[in-house]
Structure formats: structure tokens, C-alpha cells
Amino acid sequence: MFNFEDYTVTKAKRVNQALEEAVPLQYALKIHEAMRYSLLEGGKYVRSIVCIACCELVGGEEALAMPIACTVEMIHTASLIHDDLPCMDNDDLRRGKPTNHILFGEGIAVLAGGGLLCLAFEHVVSKTVSFSSERVVRAIAELSSVVAGWVKRVGGRADDGSLELGETGGGSDEDVERVRIYARRIGLLFQVVDDIVDVTMSSEVLGKTAGKDLVSYMATDPKLMGVNNAKKFAGELVAQAIEELTCFDAAKAAPLYRLAKFIANRDN
Template sequence: MAFSSTISQGNSFLGFRFEEYMAVKAEKVNKLLDEAIPLCHPLKVNEAMRYSVLVGGKRVRPILCIASCELVGGDESLAMPVACAVEMIHTASLIHDDLPCMDNDDLRRGKPTNHKVFGEGIAVLAGDALLSLAFEHIASNTRNVSPDRVVRVFSELSSAIGSKGLVAGQIMDLESEGKEVSLEELEYIHVHKTAKLLEACVVCGAIMGGGNDTDIERVRKYARCIGLLFQVVDDILDVTKSSAQLGKTAGKDLVSDKVTYPKLMGIAEAKKFANDLMAQSVEELACFDAARAAPLCHLAYYIANREN
């Protein structure tokens, strides 16, 4: 996207190796996800779950969770069960979002969508199973974290994906197709459909890492910025990149007559808005130790400049 960087000292922020950090964390998450969804009876639904979870993806959400845990002084092991759970939840939302009754998409992460491979019925059940497995995984695998913090995490996650979070955004998104939508209404859609879960990833990481209430609210503000940033960039990419570049169907928002940031603001203003959100997100981390904040600062820059 070629947004300007607001990260201190450019990409060398205190010598932080961002690409290496992302690769190491993603490898650990992938290994645990593979173990968490074994091929067992009933085979078909587990195959469908594994297909969508393990097909790829940048693992931005689980890495945000881990980085937030480390930001407040926690070890990655404390956040890893939640990190895997948020990837399960995110994948479940993608499976359901791609269904013919929703966005009706054929391509996800460069491969046929779940319902195209396994059928609509299995896709619905695979998404449902991933949602329930996410909470079971946290409960069964969390160690050395107080029960009250685990309960707080359950509350954050369930709120983010329920009728006051992701579901609310999805409903408004469906109902807005072909209609005139204000900038305020568009922000409501994306805050709930996309940003709420990203916010939960970051907040839950800080909770599991032992962060105090002040720390948690500071990272929440950071997360709200990157959550909206993620969707603004998504809207821009949808009209500037090809399906091959994105790994999903390009231009589908235009075809379905959905309102987007480029449609309301123009591409230039949408890019400026994204750049402002990135800068604001980094500013929210200024009160934390710079070395510990480096991964989250770079993640904001990464989200702003991603190509798919």
C-alpha cells in the first residue's frame, strides 16, 4: 500500500527482526492448531475444519494475541491457547461468511471455499464446531493463569463474536447491499464485523499476560485502530488487486454493490485514513517499554502495507 511509516527508526526499531518474529510465532501456532484438530470420527467434519484452518493464512490474529501478552510481561505460553482459539474463531467466521446465503464466495486463501469442497451442510457444521472447540481449547490447555482471567477472556471473546459484535456487523453488512450508507454506518459495520475480533485478540493477550486494567485499556485503544485499519485496507485491496494477488475473489464488493471506504471517500482519502489509523495505533503504545512494543508497532505497519 506504500503508506508512510511512523515506526521509530524505521523498520530497524531497536534492531527488531519482524519477519523472523512472525515466522517463528506462526510456526508454533500452526503446530498447535494441527494437534488441536485431529482426524477422528466424525471424519468429514474434522477434514473440513482442518481444511480451512490449516490451508494457510498469515496468523495475524494469534500473533497479535501473543505480542500483547509479551507487551505486559507475560510469556507466550500463557497466551498460546487463546491465540489458537482466535484463529479457530476467525476461520469459522470465514467459512460462514463465504456461504451462498452470505457473501457467496468461491475462493479463500487461494483455494476453493469450504462449502465448495465439502458442501454447504458440512461447511456450516465445521464453522459451528470450530467456534465451540475454540472455547474448549482455552479451558483445556490454559496453565498458570488465574480462573478469573480465563473467565474474563471468555467474556471478551464471546462478546466480540456475538450479536453485539461480529454478528451485528455481518447483519448490517447484508442489509446495506444496494443501499445508500453513511460513513458513520460503514464504520459501525466494520468495527463490529472485523475490528471487534481483532480487539479481542489483543485484549485477551494482555489479560492472559497479567496486564493491569490500565494496560488492558491502552492496548484496547491500539486494537480499535488496527481493527478498523485492517478493514479499510481490505476495501482498498479489493479494488486495486487481482484475485490471484489476494487469494480470494477481487472486486466482489463492487459486484454486490456494497458500500466501502473507497466508494465513499475515494481511494486517495481512504489511504490517508488508513495511514492516520496506523499512526494513531502506534501512538497508543508509546507508554510501554519500546522493545516489548516493537512487535505490535510493526504489526500495525504490516497491516497497513499488506498486499493480500
């Protein structure tokens, strides 16, 4: 029987180790210290685990997906560092710890986020060596769309779905499209649930400032449709995501099935 907790804990440890190696303490020391502070430990690595699970779904191995999984985590962390800045969301708590700029200062935080973003693309190009050049280019195109979505989010809100995808390990175009749709559904699901817990949980539970979206007058789903309708919408997104997995081997799809349920039921 598939053990979801063991699977995610094991994958998260391996992702963390790979990130440790990818971002060592080196010159410029303070910037790399800030990069590692936000990147390592404390995160759930959900996006990275989804990348690995998608690769395994179509017959690939964890090692093939790890460079892209790390790259996705770098891009995501860069977005969090910059989102928390005083000129953006102006938050001082992330994952239960002081945000990057609170600990290192605004200047270092800006450089740390930018450094992670640059390193992300260097990493995927230099470490993804087992795929054809055509597949690597497709992966870079997917990742570039993530960054484009991040830029759009500066002025409002972007669909985070592509952030979950990366590039799969040998799947057909049809396989890739099904995984892409699944990823978009759970990406939107993640945001909807994030908005729900923002207004229903305390800062202690969340590990970040509760109610921040409403205070900032952001167009969160609970504000637009109410908490109950937002929860109903989340349930619909779970069903739509899982529907995309029905054509795959059930055992290989189990991690992605459970991940959708995990995202829907999280409280932080």
C-alpha cells in the same frame, strides 16, 4: 535489531503446530477434515500473533497466550467459512484455494464453521490453566464480544478490533485498555486496507475474488470516501494505534509497531 519477518514466521509456525494439535482428525472425520482445511496453513495468523505480542508486551510469555491465540484463530476461521457460503457472500475462492463449501459441500461447511466456534470456547476454558479464574472469565467475555460482532456483521459490518485482543499476560487494567484501543485501531485498519486492495488488486494477488465488495454493494470505505481518502484514513489509524504503544518498553512493543505497519502496507 528486531527482525519482523523472523518473528512472524516463527510465531506463525508455532501457532500452526498448536492448532494441529488442537484440531486433530477424529470423529466425525469429514467435518474435522473441513475444519482443518480452512484453519491450517495458508493463513497469516495475524490475529494470533497480535495476541501473543500483546501478552509479551506486558511481561507474559508465548506459552501463556497460545491457547487464546488459537481460540481467536478458530473464531476467525469459523467466520470466514460462513461468510463465504452461498447464502452469505457466495464466494468460491479464499487464500488462493477453493472455499470450504466448494470443496466439502454447504452442509459440511456449515457444520465445520459451527464446530470451530464451539471448539474455540472449549479450548480456551480447558487449556488456559496458568491464569486466575477471574482473568480467564475476562478473556471469555472478550471472546464473546467477538462472536457478537460477527453476528452483527451478518446484517452489515462489525468492528473487528476485539478479534485482535484476547487477554494479556499480567498487565494492569491501564495496560489492557491501551492494548484494547490499539487492537481496535488495527482491526479497523485491517478492514479499510482490505477494502482498498479489493478494488485495486487482482484476484490472483488477493487469493480471493477481487471487487467482490463493490459487486455486492457493500458499504466499503473506498466506495464511501474514495481510494485516496481511504488510504489517508488508514494512515491515521496507524498513527493512532502506534500512539497507544508509547508507554511500553520499546523493544517489547516492536512487534506490535511493525504489525501495524505490515497491515497498512499489505496487498492481499
